[in-house]
Amino acid sequence: MRAGIVVFPGINRERDMAIAIESCFGQAPRLVWHHETDLAGLDLLVLPGGFSYGDYLRCGAMAAHSPVMGAVAAHARRGGYVLGVCNGFQILTEAGLLPGALLRNAGLRFLSMDCFLRVERADTVFTSRWAAGEVFRAPMAHGDGNYTADADTLDRLEGEGRVAFRYVDADGKTSAAANLNGSARAIAGIYSDNARVLGLMPHPEDLVDPLLGGVDGRPLFDSLAAALVA
């Protein structure tokens, strides 16, 4: 199993992601520069957080049209695994690999804090080490994480089981207070139709070691490691 982390100019979370992947997969990921187009041999492509291309025009808009993204889209079309976190999620929506868009946080503030996420289903390669309905803590750090899509798309995502995570309180309940950035239906992460592309705003990669304050995010990477080694 080989993972690659796509590095765009302005990205700043690729090292956190590399540490999490190496710690859980037992193998260091390949760092892929945004001009590269040969991704052969990589099973999982990760788009990390940061501010690609300075977030000019819209968050993720420039990165979505960079040379590497054609190869990422081809990888996804072949049924390859893709994980986009934070800016990576924004890039996946801008590239059309996931539906919807991320708007400015409803409260306009950049939110740098922990949040609680509920695992909506535990039968995907990303979530098998959790139980459905389980709640975990994850750091968030974003100004544009307010997920939106038209009502038909939201209904389709829910009907097809494509909501991966929702913002909840510590008891797993959704509420306006727990939905920190105002996302439609408290959606924090969504899957592609084959559940092999996942985008989410919070950062599970930053809670994978007790030294970092907890291991709440570790099941995401352990799930991937288990699925891709098998």
Place this chain on the structure above:
Amino acid sequence: MKVAVTVMLKDGVLDPQGRAIGQALTTLGFGGIGEVRAGKLIELELAETDPERARARATEMARRLLANPVIESFSVHIPTEA
């Protein structure tokens, strides 16, 4: 030839920035302010002399990059020379 593309959040998409601007204007004492919406104006200098072709190219650019059709709408116009 200069072409201007105006990009706005679609009607119905929450515009917290516009709302904050409206609140700030009210705080400054400007009364009677209804909804405020904020957008972007992108000016393109194109190597075209035919306005219709320039408009068509800018429209294609807006569709592919300048606007995100999920959340934004756009309009293209050719500014008249002063």
